[in-house]
Amino acid sequence: MKNKLYYGAAWYPELWSEEVLEQDILLMKETGINLVRIGEFIWSALEPEEDKIVIRPFVKYIERLHRNGIDTVMCTPTPTPPIWLTHGHPERCYVDESGTVMGHGARQHICTNNSYFRERAAIITEHIAKEIGALPGLTAWQLDNEFKAHVAECMCETCKGLWHIWLQQHYSSIERLNEAWGTAVWSQTYQRFDQVPQPGPAPFLHNSSLRTMYRLFSMEKIAEFADEQADIIRRHSSAPITHNSSVAFHLDNERLFQNLDFAAYDTYASQENMHAYLLNCDLWRNFKPGKDFWIMETGPSFAASLVSFGVPHPNGYLKAEAVAAYALGAGAFCYWHWRQHRSGSEQTHSSILSAWGEPALGYDNVLEANQARQEIEQIMLSTRPLRADVAITYSDRTKAYLATEPHRKLNYRSLLGDFYKRILHMGIHRDLLPEGGDLTGYKLLFTPFVHYLSPEYVQSALSFTAAGGIWIVGPLTGGRTKEHTIHTNAGLGELERLAGVKTKFTYPLESTGTIGHAFGVSAPLSLWSSVFEPVSESASSIGMITEGVTPGLSFLTEQPYGQGTIVMLGSMPAGEEGDLMLCKLIDHYAERSGVTVRSDVTKGTIVCPRNGDQGELWTIINMDGCGGSLTLPRDGHDVLSGKSVACGPLSIGEYEYRVIRL
Amino acid sequence: MKNKLYYGAAWYPELWSEEVLEQDILLMKETGINLVRIGEFIWSALEPEEDKIVIRPFVKYIERLHRNGIDTVMCTPTPTPPIWLTHGHPERCYVDESGTVMGHGARQHICTNNSYFRERAAIITEHIAKEIGALPGLTAWQLDNEFKAHVAECMCETCKGLWHIWLQQHYSSIERLNEAWGTAVWSQTYQRFDQVPQPGPAPFLHNSSLRTMYRLFSMEKIAEFADEQADIIRRHSSAPITHNSSVAFHLDNERLFQNLDFAAYDTYASQENMHAYLLNCDLWRNFKPGKDFWIMETGPSFAASLVSFGVPHPNGYLKAEAVAAYALGAGAFCYWHWRQHRSGSEQTHSSILSAWGEPALGYDNVLEANQARQEIEQIMLSTRPLRADVAITYSDRTKAYLATEPHRKLNYRSLLGDFYKRILHMGIHRDLLPEGGDLTGYKLLFTPFVHYLSPEYVQSALSFTAAGGIWIVGPLTGGRTKEHTIHTNAGLGELERLAGVKTKFTYPLESTGTIGHAFGVSAPLSLWSSVFEPVSESASSIGMITEGVTPGLSFLTEQPYGQGTIVMLGSMPAGEEGDLMLCKLIDHYAERSGVTVRSDVTKGTIVCPRNGDQGELWTIINMDGCGGSLTLPRDGHDVLSGKSVACGPLSIGEYEYRVIRL
């Protein structure tokens, strides 16, 4: 996987005539496509009738691609079970929260926990793996397609049974479950595990533990399915296995990728949300440290379906996206999709070729991005992304807690995205790390919006802090137990002792007129907050509440811990002043913790630092089409032009990219 | 039907005492009512117990009305099946898209495809037809009431079976269906027709062909029910048969009226939407060419139910509405309803009399409208509406395609209404024609928002163009096949060859900053668009894209075709400048095609041209209550005052109407 930068596209040879396929391969080569993903929706094609399985045509596609210098990612076809598997079997289908049973249609309409589905999925995957697993053109496997993109927690009878087993395994006795969940509230005490409901229709809210645990159960089950499928493949193939995931799906990606070989994801952010695009790069790089991540799907221009569409990319942006991906650690940048569908429900989605075989919107941009890929390929292959000084914790499990308890429609992705954007715009290089990510070597750690902090995470963060790091905890962090209940020893549990603070109150600050003051700035405070009193001798208040219902208390404290510092951020500064305060906070602690992997690059332009045998390499890219500038800290060498670049101010043109060895 | 202008009202004698009915008939005569519609909700009254059928009272009502000089429209009572037909039989009831089974209540709660319903409907209609079909007072039949007003496609088991038969009939083999619909996308390939689902609950979107075909199937089935009922009536009656339809319902009106004798519809547009009122007149005139259409229901003042209400008409507006209807081709103008209901769920709806027998709001306006009717009756009876020079295609089938693929909540009615309004305000007389409408004699044809162009339609439009007409195709027209898939030979299929263009790209222009320039105007372009390159020698670009992601391409082209011209309008100009551009476009092509049936009447006032033995007749009506003016092209004769009117400027007072023979 490591001798080229992959430039790929999803291909559906099962849908087109031989004549079209011939044209496709010719044009792929012209376009620079060196990787093709096939097979995620071909179950009916492979097994049109139960047990009548023919894999051969796909062997031939892969061989043909290989002959043409194109590698293949082969998918398992489980997201779209054939009609013979679901027809007349509503009990195998997905049931949503309202109790509605899905019919055949769209995709993900089956319950992935259904045992007959699992059996048939194992059979088809085994057949594919056997016949395709050792083909020379095969470079990787993708399991299924976008697990849990359209569905969340299934409420079918199969899941009910598994849920009861899961509970039994987690709680041993029903008494322990009752105690853990506090079911005595509202008289919900269960006598037996088989009585514990799935969180379906109810007159009002379910118990928070029930709701959150059902989400975690569901996340675990889909990961187990992935494990099961991967095991089958590995019996027949040594090609690495991944999945095209996303932060938007109902998944615990950290758990999902635990047993997979490398990380991949799909993204369709429009230019307006470029920070979401970059957040993904900074995150997925860290699910499988040391390995390239792949962008398995992105649009040549825009995403669309029968009922919605995104904004087409401005010319130039695609190239900037591709260069940014490679520079931030991507091993592949792949399009969905090669040729426009003529049928289905995504006919309007942007593609490289139209359904009538002509270049589609963005085709020139695809060529341009390929040219850029070729220019930077060798440099990227000989260097690796630099670890950042700043880590931000990303937690899919927290999504489960926040979905159960959104306070007022809070959404983890947008909360975290906004938080991330600020650091991005400040020119600070950053890693988003899953909860279990290794914190060694970082200088500054942010843990925002994580309702529940696991003991393992706290231990890791404390080690980081003890070794001299600054750990910024909050907002909205630490106030819930693993079981999604409230701590009964202190507002934030053990964390308070470590941080030397006492949570005086936790309450919602919206509409209370609360003003906080820190770093010389006064700003409104927002969100459900913890307000503190420093209680240890060494703890101090850095941000004070000056107006509202709790004046005189603190929303920001500091406490030395080992060689480092624990900073508690109990509330979210809001508005323009809040933004300013947060920037000052970030700046202050970046400075103090010795963060150096940063630049003064202007907003809309990014620096992607890498290193290799020949030292540090900066890829500088203008993403907003307005051009930008930065100060080069030392003299450098422009790898693409071969010219040297003096330290000092450097301008970057519209969508321009520069690769400079410092 | 042709010796008077009907002025009617819906009457519910089954609800009131003899004393009230006596008063009703006296007052009807005072009010000028010469037509009464009865019977659409009387099934329970006629057949209180299964097979115990008594029609006699309604015979007597009709005879009594007849004795009082009032004609009757008799309805079949099928929209509200009695309780004995549905109680204990959920399997006979309508099932909505989410799978919810309707209970007894409201109306249209039964599945009109249920075989037992069909059987009982045939029996009751036969009984009615036998006893009432030959009564001298009977002037027409109305089938049912507002088919598919409250419901759309039924998802019951009966419909499932019929759906499979329909598919078998349309596609012969399952392989052909799979090919036609492209079911290989997402592995939806069917093995047998009985596996093809109804488009009920699914995790994401259904295949577009499935979704659209189910809509067309449903539209066909309700029309078959109408055919079946009409056949029964015709065995016993020679009175013409219609239905009170609407552009708002889930119907293919062209198909529905195919086997009916004349067209009728209901409208409750408030003055604010007067263009919708006029659009209806210009459309329904053309479902049964040469025959009067009827407005079967309109409110004396406002529509209302328990949960909503419209805006009462300003005084004067009702008269303007009635005159406009008659002048634009209506043979009847009927109110819903005569006497306010005391119960049910539409008690608050405007009526001529209140529930306590007093004149209701708008009563004076009803008298005034009758007076106007009387004034113009003989003139209208001796003339016919003039065919317009401009035709606009109206397609209910397109509604089915757009409902499946709304891009972003596009709505055919409002798209078309806005398009129509512009032509109306420019003083151009216009006909809205169903897809199969005869284009002979028109000069300018607009075909906007028709996703799928049938070969028959294209042939008809080409004949029109070959003969010298100008055909303006678009926006949003021609990009889909009959099966609701994408063309695979060109973006707009065969059309491109005819129009001498190549669709370079199809994509959504919203938020891309795209600007088009044509007719000296620069305007933002919007909607999902096709952007062109003229490719034939004779093709030329009339409108160029100057900004956005595809500058230099065309959104408006011209190509000579026979004696005429094909104009491709690939995009929708937007905003004030877009409006100006469209007006210039319309003006330009109206001029060039020789459109003469138009005037310079001011917005809010309309000219309704008719002709007869004595030449052309203009009915000029102020509809907005502000008065207006126009230039009379030649000297005329005011038929109502008997005075002559000089050519040149003519003022029209508030809600005034003038009838001028030119």
Added chain:
Amino acid sequence: MKNKLYYGAAWYPELWSEEVLEQDILLMKETGINLVRIGEFIWSALEPEEDKIVIRPFVKYIERLHRNGIDTVMCTPTPTPPIWLTHGHPERCYVDESGTVMGHGARQHICTNNSYFRERAAIITEHIAKEIGALPGLTAWQLDNEFKAHVAECMCETCKGLWHIWLQQHYSSIERLNEAWGTAVWSQTYQRFDQVPQPGPAPFLHNSSLRTMYRLFSMEKIAEFADEQADIIRRHSSAPITHNSSVAFHLDNERLFQNLDFAAYDTYASQENMHAYLLNCDLWRNFKPGKDFWIMETGPSFAASLVSFGVPHPNGYLKAEAVAAYALGAGAFCYWHWRQHRSGSEQTHSSILSAWGEPALGYDNVLEANQARQEIEQIMLSTRPLRADVAITYSDRTKAYLATEPHRKLNYRSLLGDFYKRILHMGIHRDLLPEGGDLTGYKLLFTPFVHYLSPEYVQSALSFTAAGGIWIVGPLTGGRTKEHTIHTNAGLGELERLAGVKTKFTYPLESTGTIGHAFGVSAPLSLWSSVFEPVSESASSIGMITEGVTPGLSFLTEQPYGQGTIVMLGSMPAGEEGDLMLCKLIDHYAERSGVTVRSDVTKGTIVCPRNGDQGELWTIINMDGCGGSLTLPRDGHDVLSGKSVACGPLSIGEYEYRVIRL
């Protein structure tokens, strides 16, 4: 119940350890808590397995509280039936309007009409009553908890059967039902009672009578359940029985409290809605005249759940609330809840103590409110609220009619709240009376928004008027019959004869440009209106319509009746001018009817008048935190400071309260 002002909190001893309970009781005493409510969610705790009932621990809690000087309100635990009662028994569960069956979870998930539920509820309540009914610490009973807070009308099979019996009892024969409901409209005529549907899914609106009667049926059934439970308790206890109700629930509170001993309610209005808080005080005082009402639940600071939260009270407001409640007739002011839940779905709700046993937000305010309570206790115990001169009719039954017929999303609570607020802000003391409230002694009566006026109510209002009162009828009042149909003798039925008017038209005035003129003010008129012609000799028009579709008609008339006057207000003046007109109207009739229990207190400050042996007592409270003022009509004596206060201007500080004997 009458030797103290109760200051209470809800307590959940079943959830906590002995250690915590010990701390709780100590802190309750410090905080001034002298009343505790327990038991509303303890069914599982009492009867963990069917028929295995242990009440003993709760006997001990009550005894222990008693030993510590704290009285107890014991609840029946029926809102949250245990899992053994619902598991495997969906037929016992609540079914909502869409047909969705609730699963176990949250609360109110069972159908309270289910016979097995009733049986088990009777058994558990009898056990509780037997063991607890005679305990010295027991001061009152609360039935269940917030009946019908989360659910409305159940659609289960049990309810269907009861509905048919209810109909049989109310209508004797199906013919009478058909006639009463006018079911002939839309052919809905029933043959037998068992055919009458519950108002579940239907393609359009149900018959208004069906819809409204089902609501009234449901309201009656829940009250019958309360009666049944109260009877059981009374066999074993002489403590008075109440329920913690609300104007927000699906209840007829007048009927519910008919057989209960005193009135109580829950309120969580934030300061912004302080008028809603005061409206409650003015209403609940009058459900059980002469008896204190209790505020059974209010938040120390704010309400919240997992998915929403209210605005925390500003410091000072809680004290003002408590003093206002006591001064307006409350015998108890109780918090929900004492100690924050650690689990469930209301963990975030404000409480006195946190889940970790520390003072929660608002704790200081709770202390402050207790101090105020102590200051005023003796004065309040020796006086009673003064009857107002002005009565406003409150009708939960009207909520049923308006819910069926909201015109355009009208909401009784907000309509009435806005109406009430105006009178409040004018410094007029007022009583909200249920429909059956005794009108003797009042001077001015408002009956706004009551669709159906019962004969009993009209008789009562006429007696009041005959004796010299002024009765202001409307807006939206009197236009419907008991059966929720339209009158057939006159727009407002008999009322018109009494008021000497004829309703010319009833119609919606929104968007018609209607302007009315009265009391020297011209204002837009709104809502569905009745417009009048005075027809009796003594009737006169006070407010004329000057613009719109019915100029020259009246929207406001006066007619002498006995010693008094009937004023018909047919429409709702709107906007700022409408507000001014309404204030002038209120002022005018208050003046004319001799209303004296009022003051010129500024908006945001209130006067709560009481009287006792020593004369009239004014409690003046600033509620908006801005301070205020009023003119003291005569010299008085400040009971709290012991100083005299001269008549004339008096200032009130921020959140200050003064108690002045005049």
